[in-house]
Amino acid sequence: IQFGADTSNFRQGLVTGSKPVIHPILHWLLLRINELKKRAYLARFLFKLEVPAEFLQDDVVADTYHQYEELVESFKNYHKECESLKSSGFSTAEIRRDIGSMEEEKDQLIKRVDRLKKRVKPIPMEACAV
Numbered sequence: 001i002q003f004g005a006d007t008s009n010f011r012q013g014l015v016t017g018s019k020p021v022i023h024p025i026l027h028w029l030l031l032r033i034n035e036l037k038k039r040a041y042l043a044r045f046l047f048k049l050e051v052p053a054e055f056l057q058d059d060v061v062a063d064t065y066h067q068y069e070e071l072v073e074s075f076k077n078y079h080k081e082c083e084s085l086k087s088s089g090f091s092t093a094e095i096r097r098d099i100g101s102m103e104e105e106k107d108q109l110i111k112r113v114d115r116l117k118k119r120v121k122p123i124p125m126e127a128c129a130v
Contacts, residue, residue: 045072048072
């Protein structure tokens with residue numbers, strides 16, 4: 001969206017809800033909704049807290065800030081791992097479908113084995129004696 005030097009008209013159109021101003025913004029937002037959701041989620045956890053140097057002189061504050069930085073780094077790593085797992089091709093819906101079909105196959109095999117057992121009844125030992 002480019003409005004150039006006409007920022008006052010843009011602001012006025014934004015405040016009044018002017019269609020020529022709002023529609024391009026909504027179009028841009030809706031085209032990128034998944035990306036923007038992800039950015040908003042990550043921004044909440046990756047927002048860098050700025051602690052003044054004079055507060056970092058205190059050992060407790062410095063240790064807490066260091067721990068905070070470590071947690072942010074571990075969050076980044078966990079998020080990357082989670083994203084790689086999501087894009088690896090395994091989805092919970094597919095796995096549930098596979099489990100369901102495997103359970104059906106198992107039930108069919110159990111029924112087949114039971115039918116075969118009934119067909120091949122154990123022969124009594126007296127019938128084998130000649």
